Amino acid sequence: MLFQIVLAVVAAAVLFSGKALYTSGRLPFSIHRRRASELNNAASDPISSSVPDVDTLPVDESAVPDSTITTIWAIGDLHGDAMCARYWLNRTGLIDSETDAWKGSTSKLVFVGDYVDKGPTSLETVQLVKSLEERYSNVVALMGNHELEVLNDRLPPEQRRRYWYQLPYSTVHPDDMLSYAPENEVTADTHRALDILYDLALDEIYGKNQFRSVDFSPYGEKSICNLIEDEAESKMVREELDKLQNYYINSYSSDTELGQWVEKRPITHIHEDLIFLHGGINPQIMDIDGGVPSASDLSDLNSAFASSSSTSHLSPFMKSLHGQIVYDLVTYRGNHKSCREVEFVAERLNVSKVIVGHTPDDNVRVMCDESFLAIDSALGRWIRVNGNQYCRGDVTRNSKNGRYTCDKIAGFCEGGIVRLDRKEEGGWDVNVIT
Incomplete structure (x- = not known):
């Protein structure tokens, strides 16, 4: 024990x-x-x-x-x-x-x-x-x-309460996910989504000490994408983040x-x-x-x-x-x-x-x-x-x-x-x- x-x-x-x-x-x-x-x-x-x-x-x-x-x-x-x-x-x-x-x-x-x-x-x-x-x-x-x-x-x-690669710290660097995606899957929206995610992490997670309440997950109640007010932009970021994370984890x-x-x-x-x-x-x-x-x-x-x-x-x-x-x-x-x-x-x-x-x-x-x-x-x-x-x-x-x-x-x-x-x-x- x-x-x-x-x-x-x-x-x-x-x-x-x-x-x-x-x-x-x-x-x-x-x-x-x-x-x-x-x-x-x-x-x-x-x-x-x-x-x-x-x-x-x-x-x-x-x-x-x-x-x-x-x-x-x-x-x-x-x-x-x-x-x-x-x-x-x-x-x-x-x-x-x-x-x-x-x-x-x-x-x-x-x-x-x-x-x-x-x-x-x-x-x-x-x-x-x-x-x-x-x-x-x-x-x-x-x-x-x-x-x-x-x-x-x-x-x-x-079998997994919380995914490590979706935590707001200690895991896969957002830019690193680009390495795992096929070149033809990386678009202008992909880069725009990452820019938004970096800004949100700095201003809304790290600047406000929200480590436990926000995740780098595309969906769910803790999703960082919930912080995006514009509905169309939020949808775009969710889809790009989901795509990149899938390429990343499937590579292993x-x-x-x-x-x-x-x-x-x-x-x-x-x-x-x-x-x-x-x-x-x-x-x-x-x-x-x-x-x-x-x-x-x-x-x-x-x-x-x-x-x-x-x-x-x-x-x-x-x-x-x-x-x-x-x-x-x-x-x-x-x-x-x-x-x-x-x-x-x-x-x-x-x-x-x-x-x-x-x-x-x-x-x-x-x-x-x-x-x-x-x-x-x-x-x-x-x-x-x-x-x-x-x-x-x-x-x-x-x-x-x-x-x-x-x-x-x-x-x-x-x-x-x-x-x-x-x-x-x-x-x-x-x-x-x-």
């Missing part, structure tokens, strides 16, 4: 986290703000010019034993920012810019999830990570809570290549004495009856989820104890607050380091005598600058009542990634690359 209570609290905190960011779109940490002149100069920097087009990369079918790996790169939450995804990939130096060959014959690259949402280039970001994971045996791409919500959002209304259906790839993302990855996952490890999942008390149980959970993640099987699985544990593993944030928890978890799993994403800050955090690495450093520019809210980021804009600001995003990438180097005497050196 206690475990179920903990999960309910976690779920509630995730669902209503948008309110905490009401007074400002920025995340609740200090971020270095560059001058406008620096932003303008940086916007044209060719930060991804040396990263090859993944569609042209050769397939690498070689399997490299973990025992030969001497360096592991870990990249945190990318959140719909394909430009910065390519920038951080380039910083690893793992792909030769001339031959497209994998240069890190003794290196591994781990993405800890959350490729989608927050920013407007989620599709391009997830396609980049998917291509790398499929082409190179040394690339691991984990499940994030936002990928899991995409899978849940495919469920019919009777179980009968699409993209949907099948997301369904198979592992929840955890264990490399010798290191464990990577998105959220964190609640110690309670190890001691409850039917839980996951060991590293091998976590590996079994990966397989159990992958075999149950299709639309027809997901709902009953997520209602099971193991489904609740999966949700906890991608959303739990308790490890950040307790080195005692980290020590307990590491000892039970026989690992030296726990590496997670999910909880953002402006930098990578190396904690608990280097046994806990929190690597979500807000790599995506939209979440870094405007938090959970839908802001285009092309210019700085204030709500009509002046109570909320959507800031212009930077033309450069900030944050950091991690490189773990094996020591001759055993263990791993931790290097944060900024």
Whole structure:
């Protein structure tokens, strides 16, 4: 019972986290703000010019034993920012810019999830990570809570109280939906509808703190379209939003290549004495009856989820104890607050380091005598600058009542990634690359 209570609290905190960011779109940490002149100069920097087009990369079918790996790169939450995804990939130096060959014959690259949402280039970001994971045996791409919500959002209304992608925060960026729609379906009305939706979000939701009373749904009592006074315009916006949302969510259906790839993302990855996952490890999942008390149980959970993640099987699985544990593993944030928890978890799993994403800050955090690495450093520019809210980021804009600001995003990438180097005497050196 206690475990179920903990999960309910976690779920509630995730669902209503948008309110905490009401007074400002920025995340609740200090971020270095560059001058406008620096932003303008940086916007044209060719930060991804040396990263090859993944569609042209050769397939690498070689399997490299973990025992030969001497360096592991870990990249945190990318959140719909394909430009910065390519920038951080380039910083690893793992792909030769001339031959497209994998240069890190003794290196591994781990993405800890959350490729989608927050920013407007989620599709391009997830396609980049998917291509790398499929082409190179040394690339691991984990499940994030936002990928899991995409899978849940495919469920019919009777199995889904509220659709994640229709919330007024934390989900699919309106401009990103354009990426999923066929080109001939994007019209002048489509762009006009998005302009109206951005204005309504800024002035009527964020400026007036209406996070719980308004959704980005085309129909229903909470529909943002109810705020449009002109009947013809309201009808147009409803139809365009409904069309775009359907293209978006259907792109991840179980009968699409993209949907099948997301369904198979592992929840955890264990490399010798290191464990990577998105959220964190609640110690309670190890001691409850039917839980996951060991590293091998976590590996079994990966397989159990992958075999149950299709639309027809997901709902009953997520209602099971193991489904609740999966949700906890991608959303739990308790490890950040307790080195005692980290020590307990590491000892039970026989690992030296726990590496997670999910909880953002402006930098990578190396904690608990280097046994806990929190690597979500807000790599995506939209979440870094405007938090959970839908802001285009092309210019700085204030709500009509002046109570909320959507800031212009930077033309450069900030944050950091991690490189773990094996020591001759055993263990791993931790290097944060900024």
